[in-house]
Amino acid sequence: MKYFKFICDKAIPLDIINVDTDQIIPKQFLKMVKKEGYGEFLFYNWRYQDDGTLLTDFVLNDKRYSGRRILLTRDNFGSGSSREHAVWALKDFGIIVLIAPSFADIFYNNCFKNGILPVKLKSQEVEFLFKNSENEEIVVDLDKQEVACCDQSFSFLINGFNKRMLMQGLDEIGLTLELESAIGEYESKRGIHSST
Amino acid sequence: MGRTLFDKIWDNHVVYQEKDAAHGNPSLIYIDCHLIHEVTSPQAFAGLKQHGRKVRRPDLTFATMDHNVPTTNRSIPVIDSDSSIQMHTLRENCNEFGITLFDMLSPQQGIVHVIGPELGLTLPGMTIVCGDSHTSTHGAFGAFALGIGTSDVEHVFATQCLWMHKPKSLNIKFSGTISHRPGISAKDIILSTIRQIGISGGIGSVIEYSGDGISTLSMDQRMTICNMSIEGGARAGLIAPDDVTFDYIRGRPFAPSGEKLEKMIEYWESFLTTDSETCHDKSVKMDLSRLVPQVSWGTNPSMVIDVTENIPYPEVFADGNVEQEKSAKRALEYMGLEPGVPITEINIDRVFIGSCTNARLEDLVDASRVLEGRTVSSSVNAMVVPGSQSVKRAAEEKGIDRIFKKAGFDWRESGCSMCLGMNPDILAPKQRCASTSNRNFEGRQGFGGRTHLVSPIMAAAAAVEGKFVDVREWF
Numbered sequence: 001m002k003y004f005k006f007i008c009d010k011a012i013p014l015d016i017i018n019v020d021t022d023q024i025i026p027k028q029f030l031k032m033v034k035k036e037g038y039g040e041f042l043f044y045n046w047r048y049q050d051d052g053t054l055l056t057d058f059v060l061n062d063k064r065y066s067g068r069r070i071l072l073t074r075d076n077f078g079s080g081s082s083r084e085h086a087v088w089a090l091k092d093f094g095i096i097v098l099i100a101p102s103f104a105d106i107f108y109n110n111c112f113k114n115g116i117l118p119v120k121l122k123s124q125e126v127e128f129l130f131k132n133s134e135n136e137e138i139v140v141d142l143d144k145q146e147v148a149c150c151d152q153s154f155s156f157l158i159n160g161f162n163k164r165m166l167m168q169g170l171d172e173i174g175l176t177l178e179l180e181s182a183i184g185e186y187e188s189k190r191g192i193h194s195s196t
Numbered sequence: 197m198g199r200t201l202f203d204k205i206w207d208n209h210v211v212y213q214e215k216d217a218a219h220g221n222p223s224l225i226y227i228d229c230h231l232i233h234e235v236t237s238p239q240a241f242a243g244l245k246q247h248g249r250k251v252r253r254p255d256l257t258f259a260t261m262d263h264n265v266p267t268t269n270r271s272i273p274v275i276d277s278d279s280s281i282q283m284h285t286l287r288e289n290c291n292e293f294g295i296t297l298f299d300m301l302s303p304q305q306g307i308v309h310v311i312g313p314e315l316g317l318t319l320p321g322m323t324i325v326c327g328d329s330h331t332s333t334h335g336a337f338g339a340f341a342l343g344i345g346t347s348d349v350e351h352v353f354a355t356q357c358l359w360m361h362k363p364k365s366l367n368i369k370f371s372g373t374i375s376h377r378p379g380i381s382a383k384d385i386i387l388s389t390i391r392q393i394g395i396s397g398g399i400g401s402v403i404e405y406s407g408d409g410i411s412t413l414s415m416d417q418r419m420t421i422c423n424m425s426i427e428g429g430a431r432a433g434l435i436a437p438d439d440v441t442f443d444y445i446r447g448r449p450f451a452p453s454g455e456k457l458e459k460m461i462e463y464w465e466s467f468l469t470t471d472s473e474t475c476h477d478k479s480v481k482m483d484l485s486r487l488v489p490q491v492s493w494g495t496n497p498s499m500v501i502d503v504t505e506n507i508p509y510p511e512v513f514a515d516g517n518v519e520q521e522k523s524a525k526r527a528l529e530y531m532g533l534e535p536g537v538p539i540t541e542i543n544i545d546r547v548f549i550g551s552c553t554n555a556r557l558e559d560l561v562d563a564s565r566v567l568e569g570r571t572v573s574s575s576v577n578a579m580v581v582p583g584s585q586s587v588k589r590a591a592e593e594k595g596i597d598r599i600f601k602k603a604g605f606d607w608r609e610s611g612c613s614m615c616l617g618m619n620p621d622i623l624a625p626k627q628r629c630a631s632t633s634n635r636n637f638e639g640r641q642g643f644g645g646r647t648h649l650v651s652p653i654m655a656a657a658a659a660v661e662g663k664f665v666d667v668r669e670w671f
Contacts, residue, residue, distance in 0.1 A: 017519040018496055022637040027618050031278035033238035033285050045639050074519055076396040082329040084345035105399055105431050106343055113347035159361055160220030176355045179212050186211040186226055
């Protein structure tokens with residue numbers, strides 16, 4: 001499923017800044033040639049001990065948060081590597097909304113291609129959610145571009161292109177191929193490469 | 197109105213401009229060169245096949261194997277079956293779709309961001325993408341080069357274009373130079389820059405590096421700078437092309453030649469510049485006159501100090517930011533370091549000279565300068581992994597390999613190697629490594645491994661002493 005419109009759920013609080021994609025999915029799991037099956041390896045080094053048993057003090061292993069589909073986190077989530085495997089792992093684990101004050105560019109872009117909505121809120125709004133989302137549900141409405149929790153609601157920005165892709169679950173490549181004539185025309189004017 | 201170098205490259209590549217504001221006004225940008233490797237391409241090829249689509253421009257697409265390849269004897273089969281399957285999959289896909297592949301045993305094989313420039317695939321004014329964040333490297337030639345995810349790799353395969361919203365332009369201007377200052381290198385420039393702007397300072401921006409501090413650098417040095425733009429969070433790095441760039445391009449196998457090239461150079465020279473500094477959205481100035489060798493102490497590339505400094509106290513590093521303080525405490529714990537201790541008192545176990553950041557010929561020559569007549573400490577295991585087979589051959593012709601080997605370094609075959617440890621080259625838990633790579637994230641070089649980012653010459657000196665030293669004192 002590559003579309004998203006609305007969710008009402010409690011959040012998993014991952015209270016760490018600058019979470020990089022090497023943590024989200026370590027390199028030893030990048031050797032598969034498919035897009036599925038990464039969920040069990042999500043945050044592998046933070047979730048498991050050397051002998052493969054679960055580290056109980058990590059939030060993703062905390063039973064209270066089991067099954068939740070919103071990940072609440074801090075600034076610059078998804079920094080580092082371009083590996084889309086990070087997004088595939090979150091998706092496969094069941095996460096479909098990420099809320100943070102900021103995201104790394106490549107990661108942010110990769111989310112939309114896989115039906116995950118990354119929501120950017122102000123730091124104080126994220127702080128409010130950290131204080132309340134443990135027990136309270138968060139409503140994320142993409143159409144209204146709004147996040148609500150308790151008696152508060154926060155609006156968020158998202159560009160129209162990404163919003164439309166997610167709301168309608170569109171095939172981006174299919175859409176671009178409809179512009180075949182524009183691409184062909186550009187190519188016919190282009191020299192050896194278009195820097196000339 | 198004036199335009200930046202980035203504005204000009206962007207404007208040259210707009211195939212279609214979405215005008216419906218409700219659709220967010222993205223631009224469809226044409227891609228001149230698409231580089232691929234074995235890790236982030238298989239799912240993109242699978243997607244193409246699933247929809248019965250073709251690679252639109254196999255002639256603009258080039259592949260190599262770098263992430264998984266072993267750096268030891270390549271005449272024996274690859275032991276890791278998953279790596280082997282991934283490499284085989286790339287071979288089959290390139291064959292099926294008619295894409296030029298520099299295979300593991302090719303004399304042109306190497307790290308994708310090392311071979312692009314050395315083959316002359318990377319040219320000024322181009323748009324270049326690759327499913328790898330360090331694609332920013334190619335910006336050293338005045339090309340708009342960016343890392344993309346696998347879905348976008350598939351999109352470029354099928355359409356040779358990408359939908360993008362135009363990033364902002366951030367100018368970082370360097371006064372002062374590192375010329376004639378032995379022991380200081382381009383790696384120190386970029387580490388100190390990321391230390392200043394932070395790892396998210398460049399989000400949403402393309403960084404144009406300028407000033408005397410940049411124009412006096414060689415291409416190998418400029419590539420080190422642009423390579424790490426992504427570590428500052430930037431979409432790409434850019435340096436305006438000049439005579440140093442043009443001299444590098446002349447004679448490269450895939451670059452144009454003769455009169456055609458000279459005409460292109462004339463165009464690049466006149467066109468690929470920023471009209472006025474005021475065109476940038478944001479500007480930062482940096483002074484290189486007091487730059488000293490840099491060493492990272494933490495688990496992201498902004499956690500860096502001068503080699504003359506002590507490991508920082510988290511509250512000092514964080515400067516009042518609660519999240520940063522927590523992050524610094526966590527980093528010190530992971531790295532097994534105590535605040536207040538001089539970084540020069542920290543013993544190391546491993547040295548890695550390699551990666552798309554620092555494995556070009558000049559990096560190896562630079563590191564070898566301090567190794568003549570010296571030997572690697574008995575407590576250190578040190579290796580050199582040249583960025584490409586061409587770099588390896590050129591170094592061997594100069595006798596650089598003999599200097600490394602005589603000093604006690606392992607001299608390996610080319611690839612990404614221990615920069616990310618997808619092949620057998622990894623750190624053991626708690627091993628401490630002086631590394632010329634680009635990321636010191638937790639577990640990056642091996643589970644529990646402790647990475648300190650440094651320049652090649654600092655890494656070589658650390659190998660000899662078994663700890664970090666101020667290499668300036670050796671000149």
